[in-house]
Amino acid sequence: MALDVRFKQILKTDNNVALISGGIAGAVSRTVVSPFERVKILLQVQSTTSAYNQGVFSAVRQVYQEEGVPGLFRGNGLNCVRIFPYSAVQFVVYEACKRQVFRVDGSAAGAAVKVQLENWQRLFAGALCGGCSVLATYPLDLVRARLSIQTANLARLSHSKVDVLRKPPGAVQLLQTIYRDEGGLRALYRGVWPTSVGVVPYVAINFAAYEQLKEFTPSDLGASANNMLKLVFGAVSGGLAQTVTYPFDLLRRRFQVLSMGQNELGFRYKGVWDALTTIGRVEGYRGYYKGLTANLFKVVPSTAVSWLVYEVTCDLLRQS
Known part of the structure; x- marks a missing residue:
């Protein structure tokens, strides 16, 4: 009985609540939109001529x-x-930053109690948690991108598709192959720079926008209406953040698959700036936003579900 009480006390600590709730929120939200996530990656890495060119739902x-x-x-x-620790790290770091750095709850001795973070503080905390989550889970993100395209009907990969479809390598095999054949630890973090450039501001804007929108919630709302507003706020914050930072998300995917095969995908970049200028020159302005529609179909419901599941799970854990 004493152990059960002690376990519940540990479970209810702020860090553990954020860890568990954030992980669950990430896993649930990404599963809901998984088909759009895969199509988005296919659209991002395709060349100017590809089998996937008739729109999101057609793809x-x-x-x-x-x-x-x-x-x-x-x-x-x-x-x-990947997303369980990725999302968990984001929420844990964000909540810890609120308490330990900005003392939003007055937990530090002598600190004045603050009800809300200021917007610049939200952006800083969001950027910090975004960077930490990338470093913690990037190799899994790289492998997941490879898994998403290795069986796809991309025109320039057609010659090797038959062999791939017979027995596509799994995640562990891909990790081993990338590490062994493509440059060790550095290969597992190929594309981490453009990823961080995109993820850090994305997470910062997402967290800041959501918490700002929450301040507009009427205090007399019922539980159902309150949850509906959380869905709306999550959708708006995620859609805004992704649209602003999308070109860097596209760069992330392309850098992750640069070394697949013998350059069948049709692009080769020397660095982030070279990639940006090459895309603009070869593919035009629209090249920076290739796959954006599919991504918004993924991000808008995903962030909406993620914020709602996070908030509900936090409440359930604290009340248990």
């Missing part, structure tokens, strides 16, 4: 026709393994 239908239901969720298992 989803094509993946389903070619690979069935498993194709729509290919890479999602690893994505959940």
Whole structure:
């Protein structure tokens, strides 16, 4: 009995509540939108001529026709393994930053109690938690991107597709292959710089926008209406953050698959600046936003579900 009470006390600590709730929120939200996540990656890495050029829903239908239901969720298992710590780290670092750095709850001795962070503080805390989450989980993100495209009907990969479809390598095999054949630890973090450039401001804007919008919530709302508003606020904050930072998300995917095969995907970049200028020159302005529509179909419901699940799970854990 004493152990049970002690376990509940440990479970209810702020860090553990944020850790568990953040992980669950990430896994649930990404599973809900997994088909759009895979299509987004396919659209991002395709060349100017590709089989996936008839729109988001057409691409989803094509993946389903070619690979069935498993194709729509290919890479999602690893994505959940990745997103649980990724999302958990974000919420833990953000909450810890609020308490320890900005003392938003007055936990430090002699600190004045603050009800809300200021917007610049939200942006700083969001940027910090975004950077920490990238460093903690990047190799899994790289492998998940490889898993998403290795069986796809990309025109320039067609010559090797038959062999890949017979027995596509799994996550562990891919990790081993990348480490052994592509440059060791550095290869596992290939693309981490453009990823960080995109993720850090994305998370910062997402967290800051959501918490700012929450301040507009009427105090007399019922539970159902309050949850609906959280969904709306999460959707708006995620959509805004992704649209602003999307070109860097595209760069992240392209750098992650640069070394696959013999340059079948049709692009080769020397660095972030070279990639930006090359995309603009070869693919035009629209090249920076290739796959954005599919990404918004993923991000808007994903962030909405993530914030709602996080808040509800936090309340349940604290009340248990």
